[in-house]
């Protein structure tokens with residue numbers, strides 16, 4: 001298992017996850033539809049969300065980052081694992097309580113889909129407030145305060161607007177205001193800027209950073225854009241096919257990536273000065289493929305060795321608070337293949353790392 005970064009004792013851990021795992025079983029069409037296929041969406045992920053800190057989870061589609069966010073929000077039940085909110089263990093198999101929902105809020109990728117087009121902003125905010133215990137006499141003031149916190153001012157200009165009357169950036173701020181108005185301690189932001197115009201993305205990132213700094217929110221920022229993770233996050237976690245493959249302080253991870261998948265993500269960031277190199281990298285490595293045995297990234301990895309195709313690598317410590325799940329960091333990677341028996345995964349079997 002990966003160890004989380006050591007945090008100063010003065011910064012409380014708001015939400016802690018240990019060994020979170022989610023497997024989905026699908027039926028393969030065939031005679032009597034009996035054949036099963038297990039999709040290992042998230043495998044043995046541990047992380048701490050700390051007050052005033054931003055933790056980024058980076059990966060391409062299919063890496064499991066959105067399933068992870070939904071497990072943390074308790075919208076998706078884990079196959080196994082533990083959650084701990086503000087020091088209290090949570091029964092992950094039980095229904096989500098209103099108290100948990102108010103403390104851990106999720107902001108989704110598409111603000112147009114997450115705001116009801118037939119209701120104005122006032123309705124969306126006041127409904128959330130009433131559901132979480134506010135009185136009718138206070139909701140108007142609280143809704144105005146929520147809009148002010150996300151810099152939608154003056155609030156009167158936005159309260160009676162319908163979603164189609166707002167820009168994508170303004171509507172995403174409304175979604176953030178709706179999440180904040182119930183006073184959460186943890187905010188899970190699932191690709192909050194990916195559907196916004198480039199010109200307004202920085203404003204939303206700065207808003208999230210300001211909320212984290214000024215209100216001591218613990219923020220999980222999910223993205224496929226590793227450059228924005230470096231800009232916003234204190235710690236960055238890279239996921240591939242449900243596993244954490246590298247984690248570190250964001251600047252160290254992006255400036256000195258040690259896992260071939262992280263290196264590929266960074267190479268894929270558009271570089272206007274050298275467009276041909278980017279195109280070459282993409283042409284060589286864009287096909288998403290997952291190995292059932294050994295390192296899951298092996299089918300795409302330019303450095304794959306024999307050991308990679310037979311044994312799942314553990315986490316290797318490559319720096320202070322910096323781990324990399326790659327045999328390249330073993331002291332003698334070739335020797336490992338001689339002593340480690342090939343893993344044979346049976347149907348429904350969970351992955352141990």
Ligand code: SF4
Pocket residue numbers: 259260261295296297298301302303304305308313325326327328
């Ligand atoms: Fe590549 Fe092997 Fe490292 Fe996996 S373990 S990333 S295949 S070198």
